[in-house]
Amino acid sequence: MASLKELKDRIKSVKSTQKITKAKQMVAAAKLRKAQAAAEAARPYAERLAGVMGSLASKVSGSDAPLLLSGTGKTDRHLLVVVNTDKGLCGGLNANIVKEAKRQAKALEAAGKKVTFYLVGKKGRAPLKRDYASQIGDGFDTSEVRNVGFPEAEAIADDLVARFEKGEFDVAHLVYPVFKSALAQDPTTVQILPVPVPETVTDTGAVVEYEPSEEEILEELLPRYIKTQLFGALLEREASEQGASMTAMDNATRNAGELIDKLTVQYNRSRQAAITTELVEIIAGAEAL
Amino acid sequence: MALHFELVTPEKLVRSEEVHMVVVPGSEGEFGVLEGHAPFMSTIADGTVQVFKTAGAQPESIMVRGGFAEVGDKGLTVLAEHVDD
Numbered sequence: 001m002a003s004l005k006e007l008k009d010r011i012k013s014v015k016s017t018q019k020i021t022k023a024k025q026m027v028a029a030a031k032l033r034k035a036q037a038a039a040e041a042a043r044p045y046a047e048r049l050a051g052v053m054g055s056l057a058s059k060v061s062g063s064d065a066p067l068l069l070s071g072t073g074k075t076d077r078h079l080l081v082v083v084n085t086d087k088g089l090c091g092g093l094n095a096n097i098v099k100e101a102k103r104q105a106k107a108l109e110a111a112g113k114k115v116t117f118y119l120v121g122k123k124g125r126a127p128l129k130r131d132y133a134s135q136i137g138d139g140f141d142t143s144e145v146r147n148v149g150f151p152e153a154e155a156i157a158d159d160l161v162a163r164f165e166k167g168e169f170d171v172a173h174l175v176y177p178v179f180k181s182a183l184a185q186d187p188t189t190v191q192i193l194p195v196p197v198p199e200t201v202t203d204t205g206a207v208v209e210y211e212p213s214e215e216e217i218l219e220e221l222l223p224r225y226i227k228t229q230l231f232g233a234l235l236e237r238e239a240s241e242q243g244a245s246m247t248a249m250d251n252a253t254r255n256a257g258e259l260i261d262k263l264t265v266q267y268n269r270s271r272q273a274a275i276t277t278e279l280v281e282i283i284a285g286a287e288a289l
Numbered sequence: 290m291a292l293h294f295e296l297v298t299p300e301k302l303v304r305s306e307e308v309h310m311v312v313v314p315g316s317e318g319e320f321g322v323l324e325g326h327a328p329f330m331s332t333i334a335d336g337t338v339q340v341f342k343t344a345g346a347q348p349e350s351i352m353v354r355g356g357f358a359e360v361g362d363k364g365l366t367v368l369a370e371h372v373d374d
Contacts, residue, residue, distance in 0.1 A: 041301035044297050
């Protein structure tokens with residue numbers, strides 16, 4: 001049985017851990033609200049852009065469609081853009097994203113495709129390196145940026161488009177967590193390059209005039225659309241990270257509480273046992289006189 | 290007669306209001322949009338969007354960079370990548 005002092009120290013240490021997890025949980029809750037508001041605010045732009053893209057892309061098709069829409073004509077080399085968080089302490093979030101990325105990679109490789117990775121965020125690098133050390137290409141570091149926003153999405157998109165135009169890959173997929181609730185963040189994979197035509201075609205029947213031509217507008221629109229998608233993924237990541245962190249820290253706080261209760265009971269028992277022993281000794285001593 | 294004008298950036302909805310007229314710096318020249326404008330779509334050049342709250346009023350200028358403008362039944366929507374108020 002541990003001594004009284006040891007138990008006391010143990011309780012103190014667990015208590016201070018609980019304080020940390022509790023603080024982290026409250027910070028995550030506050031940040032989650034902010035991240036959700038940001039995701040909400042970004043929705044109108046993404047929706048409008050998708051709408052316009054849909055109506056334009058369905059009109060411009062065939063041979064005169066731009067490269068970003070029609071693709072290279074091959075599907076041999078795939079790029080998986082995996083969006084992970086930069087910080088830990090968020091439960092199984094990063095593990096789930098990596099699992100999804102590996103699942104996609106396996107499926108593609110089974111179909112005889114070549115797979116490379118492009119990593120956004122720090123936490124995916126180590127686990128992916130274990131299985132795909134030679135296939136990890138460049139990435140984009142977001143850990144230095146305090147508030148990841150549109151400029152970062154822009155930089156990533158520009159980089160990806162430049163690589164695509166250079167012919168480094170044929171198809172790009174984006175793997176990122178979709179924030180459902182603080183308890184559930186689903187890792188999702190979507191194709192970003194060549195740009196899949198959004199299905200929300202809302203043909204109002206009105207004759208729309210274009211300036212410059214439809215093709216030129218589309219050509220300018222496509223990079224913007226990719227940027228918006230990446231921006232959306234970054235916002236989802238932010239919300240998911242905070243949500244997962246909040247849940248994980250809530251659990252940690254509760255576990256620490258349970259541990260403290262258990263240790264306190266143990267502490268009191270040992271204290272009483274010590275007192276009883278002392279009393280027995282005194283009484284035995286008095287009787288002997 | 291009012292035109293519904295929306296200015297949207299990736300980060301947020303900057304403006305959503307009823308105005309008299311908006312002058313947009315289209316990439317092939319500026320164009321003004323009043324209520325009842327025919328459906329129209331154009332990319333925009335870097336420049337200022339001028340918002341006229343009422344006829345003859347002093348215009349309010351908003352700097353925009355990169356994006357496009359769409360005129361539909363619901364009014365004018367300017368999707369701009371960057372906005373400097």
